[in-house]
Amino acid sequence: MLLLTGFKNEKIYKNKKPEEMEYILIIISAIFVNNVVLSRFLGLCPFFGVSKQVETAAGMGGAVVFVMTVATIVTYLLQKYILISFNIEYMQTITFILVIAALVQLVEIILKKVSPSLYQALGIFLPLITTNCAVLGVAIIAVQTEGYDLIKSTVFAIASAIGFALSLVIFAGLREQLELADVPEGMKGVPIAFITAGLLALAFMGFSGIA
Amino acid sequence: MNKLKIFTKGFFSENAVFVMLLGLCPTLGTTTSAINGLGMGLATTFVLVMSNIVVSLVKKQIPDKVRIPAFIVIIASFVTIVELTMQAYIPDLYDVLGLFIPLIVVNCLILGRAEAFASKNNIINSVLDGLGMGLGFSMALTMLGAVREILGSGSVFNIKIYEGDGALVFVLAPGAFIVLGYLIAFVNRLQKRKNI
Numbered sequence: 342m343l344l345l346t347g348f349k350n351e352k353i354y355k356n357k358k359p360e361e362m363e364y365i366l367i368i369i370s371a372i373f374v375n376n377v378v379l380s381r382f383l384g385l386c387p388f389f390g391v392s393k394q395v396e397t398a399a400g401m402g403g404a405v406v407f408v409m410t411v412a413t414i415v416t417y418l419l420q421k422y423i424l425i426s427f428n429i430e431y432m433q434t435i436t437f438i439l440v441i442a443a444l445v446q447l448v449e450i451i452l453k454k455v456s457p458s459l460y461q462a463l464g465i466f467l468p469l470i471t472t473n474c475a476v477l478g479v480a481i482i483a484v485q486t487e488g489y490d491l492i493k494s495t496v497f498a499i500a501s502a503i504g505f506a507l508s509l510v511i512f513a514g515l516r517e518q519l520e521l522a523d524v525p526e527g528m529k530g531v532p533i534a535f536i537t538a539g540l541l542a543l544a545f546m547g548f549s550g551i552a
Numbered sequence: 553m554n555k556l557k558i559f560t561k562g563f564f565s566e567n568a569v570f571v572m573l574l575g576l577c578p579t580l581g582t583t584t585s586a587i588n589g590l591g592m593g594l595a596t597t598f599v600l601v602m603s604n605i606v607v608s609l610v611k612k613q614i615p616d617k618v619r620i621p622a623f624i625v626i627i628a629s630f631v632t633i634v635e636l637t638m639q640a641y642i643p644d645l646y647d648v649l650g651l652f653i654p655l656i657v658v659n660c661l662i663l664g665r666a667e668a669f670a671s672k673n674n675i676i677n678s679v680l681d682g683l684g685m686g687l688g689f690s691m692a693l694t695m696l697g698a699v700r701e702i703l704g705s706g707s708v709f710n711i712k713i714y715e716g717d718g719a720l721v722f723v724l725a726p727g728a729f730i731v732l733g734y735l736i737a738f739v740n741r742l743q744k745r746k747n748i
Contacts, residue, residue, distance in 0.1 A: 380725050381581070381651075382576075382577050382580045382581035382725070382728070383577055383581075383655075384577070385576035385577050385580065386574075386576060386577075386660060389573065389576065431632060431635075431636060432632070433654070434628050434631050434632050434635065434654045434657055435625065435628040435629065435632060437654075438624055438628050438657050438658065439621070439624065439625065439628075442620075442621060442624060473658070474577050474655045474658040474659075477654070477655060477657065477658055478577075478651060478655055481651060481654055481655075482651065486650075486651065527737050527740060527741050528733075528737050531573065531733075531736055532733045532734065532736045532737035532740070533733065534733070535729045535730070535732050535736065536729065536730050536733040536734070538729040538733075539726045539727070539728070539729030539730035539733065540726070540730075542725045542726040542729055543721070543726040546724065546725065546726060
């Protein structure tokens with residue numbers, strides 16, 4: 342089955358230009374194959390913290406899409422025009438985390454002014470994002486590990502954030518069902534949540550056939 | 553609270569991984585083998601102890617409003633030290649841990665201890681707290697890494713235990729979640745028994 346889908350995709354993409362193909366590959370790999378949460382292990386705190394209800398999970402997912410995209414663009418520009426040109430790449434960790442923390446504050450203030458309804462929806466999740474290692478992780482992967490250019494970094498950040506939101510919402514749905522299930526006493530709560538996440542990760546591993 | 557209790561609470565009653573569920577990303581991401589888990593744990597312990605020392609030294613000078621950014625800068629400086637040191641002296645481990653070394657910065661365990669303990673206590677207690685919490689974290693990571701290594705590649709600390717390759721899934725992502733789930737259930741059971 343996997344081979345078949347893989348084959349099908351290949352056929353579709355054959356007619357496209359290689360450059361478009363590259364973007365599609367980045368998107369698919371960031372959402373499914375190398376899912377931020379289930380395969381790269383980033384952003385696990387919100388993954389377990391705010392996944393008790395689908396609604397809050399969707400809110401958190403939305404906030405992460407927003408912050409992750411902006412953070413990756415800003416850190417990319419910072420890395421390219423300040424850190425590399427002044428030859429101080431070793432300051433990367435400190436600058437990135439400070440920029441992200443400041444950015445989250447800034448986003449919060451701007452949202453409050455510009456779109457109060459969106460602020461109401463995302464409000465409580467924004468401060469939590471500073472300690473979400475997925476934001477810092479994706480920024481570092483984009484500018485350092487993969488060495489993407491600006492457009493690719495942006496595409497990668499959006500796709501990663503969508504992957505994060507997707508897995509969060511799926512997991513919240515599973516946990517809502519889990520509330521009703523008859524779980525052995527010792528496994529109740531956190532342990533069964535971890536095992537469920539493990540099975541979800543197993544399911545996502547199936548996507549590795551696509552790439 | 554006496555000094556012994558400050559030190560030992562990190563191992564059992566307030567263990568970062570099994571009880572408080574802090575610092576999950578490195579816990580799951582780096583424990584593909586016992587050695588990797590131990591390396592990550594010790595790197596985190598170093599940052600935790602050093603940042604606890606500095607935070608407890610400068611706690612009176614930092615205004616309340618900017619304490620969180622100040623703590624983050626302190627932590628990030630020590631993470632950079634660890635990163636450069638590991639890159640220079642243990643490049644193999646540095647390559648394996650990769651992304652997770654800069655990510656020690658956002659490990660909620662470290663910021664949590666700075667905020668909840670070091671900013672309120674004197675330097676000796678802060679060192680003991682950091683050491684206890686950090687070693688408890690290392691212990692949890694080593695345990696998780698050892699179990700995954702035994703099940704996934706049939707060895708522990710690179711010493712072969714049984715023939716064959718084991719189930720690869722335990723080294724990959726899903727195994728991390730499942731093994732940690734069972735370990736937490738096991739620790740819960742131990743604690744319940746102790747209370748009765």
